[in-house]
Amino acid sequence: xxxxxxxxxxxxxxxxxxxxxxxxxxxxxxxxxxxxxxxxxxxxxxxxxxxxxxxxxxxxxxxxxxxxxxxxxxxxxxxxxxxxxxxxxxxxxxxxxxxxxxxxxxxxxxxxxxxxxxxxxxxxxxxxxxxxxxxxxxxxxxxxxxxxxxxxxxxxxxxxxxxxxxxxxxxxxxxxxxxxxxxxxxxxxxxxxxxxxxxxxxxxxxxxxxxxxxxxxxxxxxxxxxxxxxxxxxxxxxxxxxxxxxxxxxxxxxxxxxxxxxxxxxxxxxxxxxxxxxxxxxxxxxxxxxxxxxxxxxxxxxxxxxxxxxxx
Ligand code: ADP
Numbered sequence: 001x002x003x004x005x006x007x008x009x010x011x012x013x014x015x016x017x018x019x020x021x022x023x024x025x026x027x028x029x030x031x032x033x034x035x036x037x038x039x040x041x042x043x044x045x046x047x048x049x050x051x052x053x054x055x056x057x058x059x060x061x062x063x064x065x066x067x068x069x070x071x072x073x074x075x076x077x078x079x080x081x082x083x084x085x086x087x088x089x090x091x092x093x094x095x096x097x098x099x100x101x102x103x104x105x106x107x108x109x110x111x112x113x114x115x116x117x118x119x120x121x122x123x124x125x126x127x128x129x130x131x132x133x134x135x136x137x138x139x140x141x142x143x144x145x146x147x148x149x150x151x152x153x154x155x156x157x158x159x160x161x162x163x164x165x166x167x168x169x170x171x172x173x174x175x176x177x178x179x180x181x182x183x184x185x186x187x188x189x190x191x192x193x194x195x196x197x198x199x200x201x202x203x204x205x206x207x208x209x210x211x212x213x214x215x216x217x218x219x220x221x222x223x224x225x226x227x228x229x230x231x232x233x234x235x236x237x238x239x240x241x242x243x244x245x246x247x248x249x250x251x252x253x254x255x256x257x258x259x260x261x262x263x264x265x266x267x268x269x270x271x272x273x274x275x276x277x278x279x280x281x282x283x284x285x286x287x288x289x290x291x292x293x294x295x296x297x298x299x300x301x302x303x304x305x306x307x308x309x310x311x312x
Contacts, residue, residue: 036264
């Protein structure tokens with residue numbers, strides 16, 4: 001059975017139900033990727049999250065929420081004093097969304113230190129593939145980043161495929177130089193990279209898909225799938241390059257988790273043996289559904305058609 005280990009942070013998400021009533025759910029880029037991957041892949045794939053939470057009730061609720069989705073939590077470690085991060089979504093009168101975070105001391109930032117204290121768990125890790133993102137890197141300090149790098153290199157030697165989405169969030173980094181230095185090794189260690197064109201443009205100053213492709217070729221030697229919203233997707237590896245068109249959604253309701261659900265669907269499709277082009281088409285169709293609903297995690301029923309399509 002394929003097994004995927006996803007490394008990153010799950011947080012509490014608070015959205016306004018009414019002006020003064022908030023709705024609580026759980027989210028985060030890797031959280032969303034884990035949930036969507038498990039929903040789409042079903043029993044044929046073991047999906048686990050490597051992260052950390054606290055010992056408090058809210059942290060336990062998060063573990064329960066992951067378990068309810070079928071995401072394995074045996075690698076969700078529990079920090080003795082910290083708790084999970086939190087963010088609130090504000091929507092202004094024009095419908096523009098902004099986010100406010102309380103995550104600077106989150107338990108997830110201590111994931112690698114907690115993992116080091118569990119040598120048996122660490123030695124047992126041998127997933128088919130491992131997925132991490134630029135946000136995973138950003139929330140770690142330099143010691144944790146070095147530990148993550150070592151873990152990825154070890155897993156690679158055990159035959160694990162390494163997948164990376166740069167998911168660039170400037171606010172989480174000191175400056176671009178710091179980000180580029182970390183991304184340098186993250187791209188190099190990865191067998192598959194899933195960047196968004198916007199992120200590459202913002203961080204590296206590229207200005208077109210063509211210049212982004214040239215840049216990505218210098219950063220990694222495996223497969224790259226470059227997402228560009230409704231303008232399509234570009235695939236490249238050492239031997240080939242092609243574009244895949246995306247059916248545009250004219251008025252997305254909420255683009256949160258577009259890239260995360262795309263990544264999850266792509267992984268699920270590749271596990272089922274779909275070749276890159278069909279896997280990308282499937283991933284784009286799933287992302288298109290996700291952006292037509294509010295929230296990072298949309299109701300499972302809305303994905304049923306995609307789940308059936310993949311599993312028949
Ligand atoms: P990221 O969120 O990683 O920056 P994108 O914004 O490119 O990535 O979105 C990820 C995927 O979601 C795209 O590759 C595309 O398949 C889909 N997507 C995003 N916006 C649209 C849209 N307006 N219409 C159709 N598909 C979209």
